Amino acid sequence: MSNNHFIPKAQVETLGFRKHQQWLNDVFCSREKLPKFLWMMVCCGGGKTLLPYIALAHLRARGIAQKLIWVCPRANLRQSVAETGLSSIIRTSLGTRFQIYESANEHNPSKGGDGFVTTYQALASDSANINLFELKRNKYVIALDEAHMVAEGSLWHRALIPLVDEAEFVIAMTGSSERADGLPIAFLPYKEVENVVNR
Numbered sequence: 001m002s003n004n005h006f007i008p009k010a011q012v013e014t015l016g017f018r019k020h021q022q023w024l025n026d027v028f029c030s031r032e033k034l035p036k037f038l039w040m041m042v043c044c045g046g047g048k049t050l051l052p053y054i055a056l057a058h059l060r061a062r063g064i065a066q067k068l069i070w071v072c073p074r075a076n077l078r079q080s081v082a083e084t085g086l087s088s089i090i091r092t093s094l095g096t097r098f099q100i101y102e103s104a105n106e107h108n109p110s111k112g113g114d115g116f117v118t119t120y121q122a123l124a125s126d127s128a129n130i131n132l133f134e135l136k137r138n139k140y141v142i143a144l145d146e147a148h149m150v151a152e153g154s155l156w157h158r159a160l161i162p163l164v165d166e167a168e169f170v171i172a173m174t175g176s177s178e179r180a181d182g183l184p185i186a187f188l189p190y191k192e193v194e195n196v197v198n199r
Helices: 019-030 050-061 075-084 088-094 120-124 130-137 155-166
Strands: 005-007 037-041 067-072 100-102 115-119 140-145 169-174
Touching: 019 037, 019 050, 050 067, 050 088, 050 140, 050 169, 067 075, 067 120, 067 130, 075 100, 075 115, 115 120, 120 155, 130 155, 140 155
Parallel strands: 005 037, 037 169, 067 115, 067 140, 100 115, 140 169
Antiparallel strands: none
């Protein structure tokens, strides 16, 4: 797999896959070589929930990955993420369901299912490297939800680095390419631009 790619915001279709969902599905259908790390800009309510499952379904079919770890910014989101894997929307769109368990640094977090959902805070407090051990045991897709919340060089960033290195594929999803505090976003491939005029 090649280096980071950044995918701009996409407009929404009214039927079937939305445009960014269809784009991701088409990427997996049409490309033999894939980037290891994809950024996708999706506004709140724009349909990002399906994206990690599209990635897992395709990479599992290729024998590249087996499971999904979904990282979200708040503990109260874990349950809703776990429930989406079993939803009729996932079943209708992808022809299968995914058993995703909630985890806060428990041993065997996927419990024999299709993966688990945790938080950035939990990963940062995982002094026993339970999650890294799990990624070494199985081939994982990592989904970083609201990825702009991870500042470059932060505790969350440092906790994620070994997991991202170990993962087979990473999809970072966010509705913002900037942080309120102006700090760089972790893993985002910035490019220096000269002679920029502010208006």
